Amino acid sequence: MQDIKVQNKTTLLRLIAGRLQISGSQAKKLLDARLVFVNKRRVWIAGYKLLPGDIVEINAEKILQVKKPDRVEKLYEDEQYLIFNKPAGLPTNGPHSFEHLVRMKFHKPALTAVHRLDKDTSGCLIVAKSKEIFEKTKEIFKAREIKKVYMAIATGKIPQTHMIIKNPLGGREAETKLMVLKSTKLASLLRVEIVTGRKHQIRRHLKGIGHPVIGDKHYNRNILRNAAYRQFNTQLLFAKEVCFINPYTNKEIFAKAGPNETFLKAQRELF
Secondary structure, three states: OEEEEOOOOEEHHHHHHHHHOOOHHHHHHHHHOOOEEEOOEEOOOOOOEEOOOOEEEEOHHHOOOOOOOOOOOEEEEOOOEEEEEEOOOOOOOOOOOHHHHHHHHHOOOOOEEOOOOOOOOEEEEEEEOOHHHHHHHHHHHHOOOOEEEEEEEEEOOOOOOEEEEOOOEOOEOOOEEEEEEEEOOOEEEEEEEEOOOOOOHHHHHHHHOOOOEOOOOOOOOOOOOOHHHHOOOOOOEEEEEEEEEOOOOOOEEEEEOOOOHHHHHHHHHHO
16 A cells, blocks of 8 residues: 655546556556545545645555456356356456356356356355256346345444344345354454345445455445455455255255355455
8 A cells, every 4th residue: 555645736546647657548547447546435426626745555566457368266156057266357247257268268158147247246146057057046036036145244242142134225124143253342243144136235235334345446436444444445345155056956055155266365454
C-alpha cells in the first residue's frame, strides 16, 4: 500500500498516473478495480478533486488485469455435472468469464453455469453439461433443494453465535443463516448458509446488520479507519460447499472448495 499526501489541487487520476509513472489507462484500471482510498474512504471516480492535505492510499500490488488461472480446479464430475472451484476475479458468465474459460479448456461449448457467483467470490460453481440438464437444475434451485454453504469474514465483533437474517431484499423474501466461528473487535469469521438465492444476498444482509464483508467494494463504502480492512483487494467471501440430489441418478452430489490465498492470509492476520 502506497501513501501519498496531496500537495496541490489535482484530480485523482492525474495524481495516480504521475506518482506511479503509469499511463492514464493503467491508472483508470486501478480506480475501476476500486483499489484507491482517499482519506480512508474507497474512491473510484477519475475526476475526483483532491485538495492539499488529502491522503491517498493506493494498493498497487495488484495493479493490472486479472490473469487467467493456469489451471482449473475440478471438484466433482459425473455424467450430468461438473463442479469447479471458481477463482476470484472472474465473472461467472460473459465473454471473458469462468464459464467461457471451461468451455474452451474442455472443448465443450454446451457447458453452462447453473447459478452465479459474484466476480470477486471464489468457490463451488455447478456447471451443467447440456441445455436440458441446465433447465432441469434451474427447477431444483427454484425448489430450494440445493444446499449452499459459504465462509465470510465480516467487520467487527458479532456477539451472537447463531443468527438468522430474514430482511427482504428488493421486495422479496430472503433468508440467511449465520454461525459465528471466531469473533474479535476487529472481525468475525462466519459460516453462512443461504436458504434463498437473492442477488448479493450475503453481502447485503451482512451490511444490513452493520457488519459488511471485509474487502467488499460495493456494500462497504464507509470510512475504513483500520488499515487492516484496506489491505484486502477482494471480498473475503467464498462458496465452501454445495450439496444436492442428482435428479437423473437420485444420488447425492457433494463438493467442497478450499479458501483462496487472500482468505487464508486474512485468517492469519485478523484472528
